[in-house]
Structures are given as structure tokens and as C-alpha cells.
Amino acid sequence: MPVGASWKKSKGPGGSTPSEPSLPPKFIHLKTILEEDVSLGSLVNVVGVVKDWRLPTPTGGNDHKSTITLYDLSAEDEKNDLEFVIFRSEADMPQVDVGDVVLVTAAKVQKYQSNPFSLITNRATSIRVYKASKIPKPPQSAKIALEPASKRDGHVPSPEETAYVSHIHHKIDKCFLPEETEFQARAAQSLNTRRKFGLLKDVEEGKFYDLIVHVAREPYAGFNLATLYVSDYTENTHFHPQAWEGLSELASGVDPYGYTTGGANIPREEWIGPYGKKSLQVTCYEPHASYIRDEVKAGQWVSLRNVQIKYGRDGQFLEGFMRAGNETINVYVLDTRDPDTIDPNLKEALRRCRDYHKKKKRQIKEVKSAQVAGLKRRASASSGQEAPPINGKDRRCEARRAKKHQGAEETLDKQEPQLNLNHHVTCETRDAPNSTIASILQPTVHEIPTKNQNTTLVLPFICAKFKAFVRVVDFFPASLEDFAYGRRQTQYDVLSDNEEDSEGPSSSDDEEASRSQRVWEWRFALQLEDPTPSDHAKGSGPPPRLWALVDNLEAQCLTGLDAADLHQDTDTLNKLRERMFTLWGNLEELKTQAAGRKQMEQETEDGRHHRSRRAGKSQPRLPKPPLQSSHPEIEGEGDGKTVSNIPFTCCIKQYGVYEGKEREGQWVRCFGLFGTKIHD
Missing domain, CATH: 2.40.50.140 (Nucleic acid-binding proteins)
Incomplete structure (x- = not known):
């Protein structure tokens, strides 16, 4: 028997026989997760037998996605199993077969949409695979069956863990496992699944798409339908344009970005989405309408599945429709807070949203600046004013200042070895x-050549x-x-490349929000x-x-x-x-x-002590x-x-x-x- 194996002796009718090993320390049964006895976001360690495997597929980002279905001794009676979702590069993906034992450490507990609890990888997750064909019978160690680790998998299984691998492999009821040929066929079929996810810029009439979109205004909910205006911040020339009224106070003719021309007449205080042809109207029937009425608000990101694209009644612009099929709800509000569980497509949409709003602010400033500059030029031309020329005295002062500046730098260079x-x-x-x-x-002076003499500008x-x-x-x-x-x-x-705006919180924010959040x-x-x-x-x-x-x-x-x-x-x-x-x-x-x-x-x-500030009550804005x-x-x-x-x-x-x-x-x-x- 290997040294350190987790086997205990107990007396039986035939003498001393080794008892069954217990679950390794800090590991939990899959049933604990399936019954939701652990909190979302917790990091857990599990050991399970491979029941199904969806092969790695590209996600649109740098990672691939794969899913392994596991079950263990705690879940076999109820025929329950647990999905383990893996996001990694293709080179770091584990390769498994039916019946292999997988030892997982530091996986995160998640709940995606209406699915049961499942596990998902994060940066700390380690996955070690034991090949079923090489696992010996207890009490022998399963170390011989351990596959080489990738660079992402740093966990070294303990003797107690390898002993439990042997136990679970030979103890578990394998009637729930598919045949090898069926297992491989399912795995291969997972690569042939036609992905319907699409960006709004690519949607075409008569096709169905899965979308990840931002709700651009409060949904309209009728008796048996709901209307959404959504965007993923891509542009489609066949969409109805949305116009912005924010520059109406400016004179006409200074609107190179089309914010004030054409488009739907929606009050701007209700519209929080992008302007132009970047938004899609989606009409949703039951049972989707009830979910939208109760759960969906303006500003949320939602997943819409099986959206039919076709032209609206006027025949001019594309619209979306979610029909009443089976009782499955194809609308789901997405969580944007957890970087480990966020959908890569949602992450890209958030990046487009952020870049759009930055560009919009910059363009609005350019539009306003162009208008102001035009007014100044017309005023200057009408008055005949020119920039005052610099005189000889000022020019000599600037020359002496520049010479003194250069001399100070040379002096400091000479003093460097002498400084402590x-x-x-x-x-x-x-x-x-x-x-x-x-x-x-020292101020920076810039000379602007003019017809008669140079003009000095202090920047x-x-x-x-x-x-x-x-x-x-x-x-x-x-x-x-x-x-x-x-x-x-x-x-x-x-x-990862987000930059915060240069405004801090107000004191009222600090009083209303929990500091821990x-x-x-x-x-x-x-x-x-x-x-x-x-x-x-x-x-x-x-x-x-x-x-x-x-x-x-x-x-x-x-x-x-x-x-x-x-x-x-x-x-x-x-x-x-x-x-x-x-x-x-x-x-x-x-x-x-x-x-x-x-x-x-x-x-x-003052004779008063009330000016003492209570520690932590408020923070400076900047x-x-x-x-x-x-x-x-x-x-x-x-x-x-x-x-x-x-x-x-x-x-x-x-x-x-x-x-x-x-x-x-x-x-x-x-x-x-x-x-x-x-x-x-």
C-alpha cells in the first residue's frame, strides 16, 4: 500500500480490511452544489466522473469554451449531474474520455440564466485528469493514471486525493455512462452546432438570431406583447435612425455628425441608447412579454434568443420579433459585474458602448467649438482687429528667461553627483x-508668423x-x-482597459452606498x-x-x-x-x-467642538x-x-x-x- 494513502483499518468478520476512503479535505460533493447549499461565487474543490464533453469552440475572444458534465457518488442515485464550463486557450484545454476522473480545485459556483447551478473556471482554477483505463483498484494509488498538467494547472494532488480517485472510479455506478462510441459522437456533434449569435450590423431579413443587446429605453408593455428598443452599438443601414435634439440651440449647418437631422421622434429624456442607425425595435409576445414587463428596465443588458428579423409594416426598416412558441422564455437579464463569468460577446458590446459614449462627447464638443469659432471669426472680421504684435522689450525678456532656464538645467546636471x-x-x-x-x-512661448512681424503666444x-x-x-x-x-x-x-472618468463620488453618494461595495x-x-x-x-x-x-x-x-x-x-x-x-x-x-x-x-x-469631522463620513471629490x-x-x-x-x-x-x-x-x-x- 502506498505511503500516505487515506485508508483506515477496521475489523470485520474476516479480520482486518481496509475501509473506504473519505472525501479529501476541503472538497465537497456535487450534490451540495446541485441543491444550492453553497453561495454563488464561492470557490470550491470537487472530484467527479466524466459523463459528457462538449469540445472546445472559439468564443470570439482569445479563449475557447468547453463544457464537461460530471457526476459523483452523492448524485448517482438521483441521476443528477453538474456542468463544468471551461474558458481557456485551446492549448490549455483538458482532453477527457468517458469515465475519466477529473479533480478540480478553485472552480467558481455560477448560475447562468435559468439553468441550475454549475461550475466555471477562473484564473485560479486547476484541472487534473485521471485516465479511466489506467486507474488501478484500491488501495493502489491512482497516481499512475494522472495526465500531465498544462501551464494553467498548478495543483499537485495529495495522496488522499489520489486514493479517493481510485475509490470513486471503481465504486460509482457506471450504468449512467454512455458507450464510448456514443460519447465520441456527442462530442463531435458539439462542434457542428450552428451558432446563431449575431451582431445587429449583420442581421438579415428572414433569419433568426441570438442577440446580446443594451435596452435603449423603458420597454413598452401592452396587454399581451412588449416592445423593446435595443442596441449592441453596431450600425445597420436598414434600421430606423434615432435623432438627438441636444444641439438644437446651435445654428443650422454645423452638424457634420448628423445628430440633429432625421430620425425617430422619441423624447431625449427617455432615450439612453445610441443615435443614428444603431438600434433595433423588437416586438415580443407571450411568454416573453410577461418577463419583460416584470424584469427588464432601461439601461440593462439582455440576452434575446431566437429573434426573427424582417421588415416592419411600412416595409422600410428592419425590426425584430419574438413569437410565442413553447413555454421557454428567450429573454434574460445579464450580469455585467463578474469578469470570470461574463459572456465574451457581452464584454465586446460593453467596450463598443464605452467607446461610443466617449466619441459622442468628443464630437459634441467639436460641433460646439466649430460654432463658437465661426462666431469669433465673423466678429473679428467685422471689427478688423488683429493680434497685437510683440515689442522688442518683451522679446528680450523672453530671451533672457530662456537663457536662465537653460543655465539652471546645466547647473543641476553638474550638481547631481554632489546631491545626497x-x-x-x-x-x-x-x-x-x-x-x-x-x-x-516657466511658461511656453510660441511665435506665430504674420505678414508684418511675428506674434508671440504664451501657451x-x-x-x-x-x-x-x-x-x-x-x-x-x-x-x-x-x-x-x-x-x-x-x-x-x-x-481590462477601462479608464474611469475624472469625477469622484459626492458625500451624498458615500452616505447612501455601502463602503464595502x-x-x-x-x-x-x-x-x-x-x-x-x-x-x-x-x-x-x-x-x-x-x-x-x-x-x-x-x-x-x-x-x-x-x-x-x-x-x-x-x-x-x-x-x-x-x-x-x-x-x-x-x-x-x-x-x-x-x-x-x-x-x-x-x-x-469659537468655543465649539462640532467642527471635528467624523472619520470616514465623507471623501473629497478630487x-x-x-x-x-x-x-x-x-x-x-x-x-x-x-x-x-x-x-x-x-x-x-x-x-x-x-x-x-x-x-x-x-x-x-x-x-x-x-x-x-x-x-x-
Whole structure:
């Protein structure tokens, strides 16, 4: 008997005989899943015998899809079985035969549409296959029957697990298994199943399709039918166009994207779908209509199966129809939250939806900007005004400023070997020329040639990147607990390339939504200054400084930590405090002391204590750092204590943000940290 096999001795009439092995630790029976005694989304370990197999087929993405049907000793009496859905590359797919034993670890419990509970793979799932023809009788180990593992399958079965494989293979009732020829025929037939899934851009009259679509407005529900307007954000020239009325206030003739011309007359406050010929009207009869009336809302993603496409009564535009066939409901609301179970076709539709709305915003701005620019040109032409020419004095000032800028960079390059830099902080552009904060803050001047002489234009910002030696003299928000903020989850979070809009949550959002259900991201800012003495230190004012924003990705790079609710997660907060101490030394301690003194002075003056903020109640929408240091006493004007930290090398980017209303706003120059990392 192999060493470590999970067999126990028990006395019987004929003496000592080995008893049956029990289910391995941390494994569960299939019946537990079938009876829904486990919660959705749980990761479970199971051992089952192969009953059916659908061969791998492409999904439209990078993975293939395969399904193995399993049953075990707990489910054989009821003739129940469990589907195990596998999404992997074709090279990593397991190859099975009828009667093989499959050992699965870390599979996720799911419920797809109206089907029973099933299992689905995720990144942590491991699948090990034991060939039925090689499994020996107990108590011998089934290790000899174990197939080689793919690169995705890192689980090494224990002796208890291999012993149970032998037991289940020889113990289970094989009358429920098909013959080998029947099993192979079913598997081959699974490849010949005609896929009816289609995109709206490809649908044709007289054919039936399975669709994954976005509900563009609230469904209309009549007595025995329901009408849906749906889209998958692809365009079909045979669809009825939907027009947008949002630019009606602009003058006619400035609408290159067709938002204001033609289309259905649907109130825009009811329509949340795309405009143009991207939406299909679908008429649904019973039993589908009842499900739509009770479950389907505008903004949801739904699966529609067996939709007939044909021209409507007017004979001009294609429409969809879901007839009353058997009692099967062919409408189902889809879940967009779980990246492991989401349909690849839904994922692609979400990506098209996101890209459409980004493009729409950009195009609307272009339409409005074109109108405003036209008005300005006509006004300028009527008044005969020209841009004021630059005089000789201003030109000489700009030349001296540029020379000083160049000299400062050369000086800093010479001082680099002499600086005592913090070698626990590195940046990605080590070979780039060095810049000073003063030089980075210099405005960029652009000369525009005219008929008589050049016109000088001072740009509000430029897109540029710099490498600089700096030290941190302040940070924002003032409390480390507020360095991460929570936002609501969106349907685009499942996309790996999703970028969040630059708006944080309001305090009302935080009060209404549970903090545990929010997505947490880094968002803070650092105030930086040059580490070496300059002309400003000789009495000409404070040294030049800038505020550098640190967004979620750059903060992950800087700290090596994922954002969390720092008001609750003390472990992440302590790690963050240690990492930032490496960066800014005693700065946090001095800011805390200064804030305490300021609060005491304020409370003494007002005689009230109600201004103390309850920790975690609200979050800043977006960090907007002040123009100057929040606590002057940090720099020695108070109790004599000064910031003690070591300068370091960092990467700084300059960019612009448009603030204010579309026609009344302006571009504001901003700076951000990038490519900088704190090492332990």
C-alpha cells in the first residue's frame, strides 16, 4: 500500500480490511452544489466522473469554451449531474474520455440564466485528469493514471486525493455512462452546432438570431406583447435612425455628425441608447412579454434568443420579433459585474458602448467649438482687429528667461553627483536631462508668423515630461486616511482597459452606498520643490514649488500597494505610512502637530467642538491642492521644526485640464507624478 494513502483499518468478520476512503479535505460533493447549499461565487474543490464533453469552440475572444458534465457518488442515485464550463486557450484545454476522473480545485459556483447551478473556471482554477483505463483498484494509488498538467494547472494532488480517485472510479455506478462510441459522437456533434449569435450590423431579413443587446429605453408593455428598443452599438443601414435634439440651440449647418437631422421622434429624456442607425425595435409576445414587463428596465443588458428579423409594416426598416412558441422564455437579464463569468460577446458590446459614449462627447464638443469659432471669426472680421504684435522689450525678456532656464538645467546636471539622493526612490527616465522646478514652471512661448512681424503666444500648458531632483514639502489631503477614495461600480469595470472618468463620488453618494461595495482608488497630491539653494533663498521670496497629482495607477507604482478603505483597513494604512515616510521623512509628523495646534486655536476661539469631522463620513471629490503650503510653521515659522527628508529623483508630466463651462471655461496647467517607485 502506498505511503500516505487515506485508508483506515477496521475489523470485520474476516479480520482486518481496509475501509473506504473519505472525501479529501476541503472538497465537497456535487450534490451540495446541485441543491444550492453553497453561495454563488464561492470557490470550491470537487472530484467527479466524466459523463459528457462538449469540445472546445472559439468564443470570439482569445479563449475557447468547453463544457464537461460530471457526476459523483452523492448524485448517482438521483441521476443528477453538474456542468463544468471551461474558458481557456485551446492549448490549455483538458482532453477527457468517458469515465475519466477529473479533480478540480478553485472552480467558481455560477448560475447562468435559468439553468441550475454549475461550475466555471477562473484564473485560479486547476484541472487534473485521471485516465479511466489506467486507474488501478484500491488501495493502489491512482497516481499512475494522472495526465500531465498544462501551464494553467498548478495543483499537485495529495495522496488522499489520489486514493479517493481510485475509490470513486471503481465504486460509482457506471450504468449512467454512455458507450464510448456514443460519447465520441456527442462530442463531435458539439462542434457542428450552428451558432446563431449575431451582431445587429449583420442581421438579415428572414433569419433568426441570438442577440446580446443594451435596452435603449423603458420597454413598452401592452396587454399581451412588449416592445423593446435595443442596441449592441453596431450600425445597420436598414434600421430606423434615432435623432438627438441636444444641439438644437446651435445654428443650422454645423452638424457634420448628423445628430440633429432625421430620425425617430422619441423624447431625449427617455432615450439612453445610441443615435443614428444603431438600434433595433423588437416586438415580443407571450411568454416573453410577461418577463419583460416584470424584469427588464432601461439601461440593462439582455440576452434575446431566437429573434426573427424582417421588415416592419411600412416595409422600410428592419425590426425584430419574438413569437410565442413553447413555454421557454428567450429573454434574460445579464450580469455585467463578474469578469470570470461574463459572456465574451457581452464584454465586446460593453467596450463598443464605452467607446461610443466617449466619441459622442468628443464630437459634441467639436460641433460646439466649430460654432463658437465661426462666431469669433465673423466678429473679428467685422471689427478688423488683429493680434497685437510683440515689442522688442518683451522679446528680450523672453530671451533672457530662456537663457536662465537653460543655465539652471546645466547647473543641476553638474550638481547631481554632489546631491545626497534617496536611493530607495527611483524613476523610469534615468537617462533624461535634469530639470529644476523653476524651469518646469516657466511658461511656453510660441511665435506665430504674420505678414508684418511675428506674434508671440504664451501657451496655457504643453504636454511634456521631465526628470527632476525634488523634495516633498507638503501633501494633500492632509490625512493619509483620505489618500484613497471610493466610487460606485459601473458596467465598464469588467473591461481590462477601462479608464474611469475624472469625477469622484459626492458625500451624498458615500452616505447612501455601502463602503464595502465601492471600488477604491488612490488620489492624492505632493508639493515638490528644488532640493538645492537658489536665488529665491537669498531674500527674493519662497522657492518655486509645484503640486503634482498622483492618480491610481501611478500611486500603485509609487507605493506598491492597492488602494483600500483606509479608514477601515489599518494594515494597508500602516504599510502606506511606512512607504511615505521613506519618501518624505518627518513631514507627516509635523503636519499632524500643526493641524492639532490649529484645531485647538480654532476651538478656543469659537468655543465649539462640532467642527471635528467624523472619520470616514465623507471623501473629497478630487484632490484640489492649495496654492501655498497649508501649514507655514512646518518650514520653521512656528516652533522651529523643519521638514527633514532626503531629495529624490522623480518623473513629472505637464498637461492641461479644461475647467468651467464649455464656452466660459479655460485651460489650467497641471502636473502629475509618473514612473516613480519607492523601494523597501
